[in-house]
Amino acid sequence: MITAFAQELIDALRKSSSHRLTAIVEMARMPAPARQPFLDRHAPNAWPLLNQPRFSNLRDVGPWLVAAAPGSDLQGQYDFHRALTDATSDALCGWLISALPPSALAGHLAQATTAQAPDGHAYMLRFHTELAFPILHARRDLPGIGQLLAPIQSWWVIEPHPERKAWRHYAGYDQPQLAGIPLIQLDQACWDALAGDPLSYSLAEQLREPLAASGFAENCHGTRLGLVGKLLREARAEGLRRPGDLADYVTLLALHGPTLRGMDAWQAALTEACNDGLPLAQALKSRAFPNL
Structure with a gap:
C-alpha cells in the first residue's frame, strides 16, 4: 500500500x-558495516557531498x-523511494526533486557545505539537516x-x-540552469539560530538503543527528536532548569512515562528538583527505590 508521503512524491514527479x-x-x-555495501549497491548513482579535499576524513x-x-x-x-526508505531508516535526511541531472545536482549541493560565519571565517555547514x-x-x-535553492523544485x-x-x-x-552557489554568508541571527539546542540532539542519539529495546514503534531520528523536544518543553514548563535534571526528565519519561506519571514519588521528586534540591533521578530513587 502506497503511503501518503510516497503519493506526494509521485504526484510531484508526474x-x-x-x-x-x-x-x-x-x-x-x-x-x-552497512555503509560500504550500501554504496556498492547504489554505485554509480551515489555522490559524496563532502567532496572537497579538506573534508576527506x-x-x-x-x-x-x-x-x-x-x-x-x-x-x-517509486521503487527507488521504497527501497531506499526500507534500507536507510535513520540515515535518510531529505528527498529532492530537480530537473538538474543528479551528478550535477550533487556538485551543486557540495558547494553549500561551507559557509562564512559572522566572524569572517569559513566553517562546514550541515545545510541538509532537520535543524539547519x-x-x-x-x-x-x-x-x-x-x-x-535555485535548481530545486521541491x-x-x-x-x-x-x-x-x-x-x-x-x-x-525550479531553475536548473542556475546551478552553482557562491559562498554562503551567515549573519549573527542565522548563526545563533543554527546553534539550536545541543541537548535535544544528544538525548535523541542517547535514546536510540534504549527506545529500540523498549519496543518504541517509530524509533527514527525525527520521532526521537520530536519526543525529546516535547519532553524538554514539559520539563522547562514544570520549572526544571539544571541540565542534568532536564536530561533525566526526558530519559525517564521517554522510557517509563506511563508508570512514573502516576506515582506520587515522581511528583515529589520533581518538586524537590525544581526547588534546587537533589537531582531529579536521585530524588526519585530515594523515594521510590530506596534499596537500590
Whole structure:
C-alpha cells in the first residue's frame, strides 16, 4: 500500500518527466558495516557531498546524494523511494526533486557545505539537516541561500514529531540552469539560530538503543527528536532548569512515562528538583527505590 508521503512524491514527479527524485543519506547514521555495501549497491548513482579535499576524513560518514538508475520511469523512481526508505531508516535526511541531472545536482549541493560565519571565517555547514534547512530556507535573503535553492523544485526534510516519521515540504525555484552557489554568508541571527539546542540532539542519539529495546514503534531520528523536544518543553514548563535534571526528565519519561506519571514519588521528586534540591533521578530513587 502506497503511503501518503510516497503519493506526494509521485504526484510531484508526474508533472514533468524531466524531473528526477534524489535523496540525501547521512552515512554516519547508518551502521558502519552497512555503509560500504550500501554504496556498492547504489554505485554509480551515489555522490559524496563532502567532496572537497579538506573534508576527506569526513567524506565516508557525511551526506551523500543518491539517485535512481538513469532513465528510471515513474514506477522506477517509486521503487527507488521504497527501497531506499526500507534500507536507510535513520540515515535518510531529505528527498529532492530537480530537473538538474543528479551528478550535477550533487556538485551543486557540495558547494553549500561551507559557509562564512559572522566572524569572517569559513566553517562546514550541515545545510541538509532537520535543524539547519528550515532556518536557511527562511533566510533566503542571505548571500548564497537563494542560489542553493535555485535548481530545486521541491525539497522534503524530516520534521521532528513525537509519534511518527514526518516530512515537511519546502519549495525551491525550479531553475536548473542556475546551478552553482557562491559562498554562503551567515549573519549573527542565522548563526545563533543554527546553534539550536545541543541537548535535544544528544538525548535523541542517547535514546536510540534504549527506545529500540523498549519496543518504541517509530524509533527514527525525527520521532526521537520530536519526543525529546516535547519532553524538554514539559520539563522547562514544570520549572526544571539544571541540565542534568532536564536530561533525566526526558530519559525517564521517554522510557517509563506511563508508570512514573502516576506515582506520587515522581511528583515529589520533581518538586524537590525544581526547588534546587537533589537531582531529579536521585530524588526519585530515594523515594521510590530506596534499596537500590
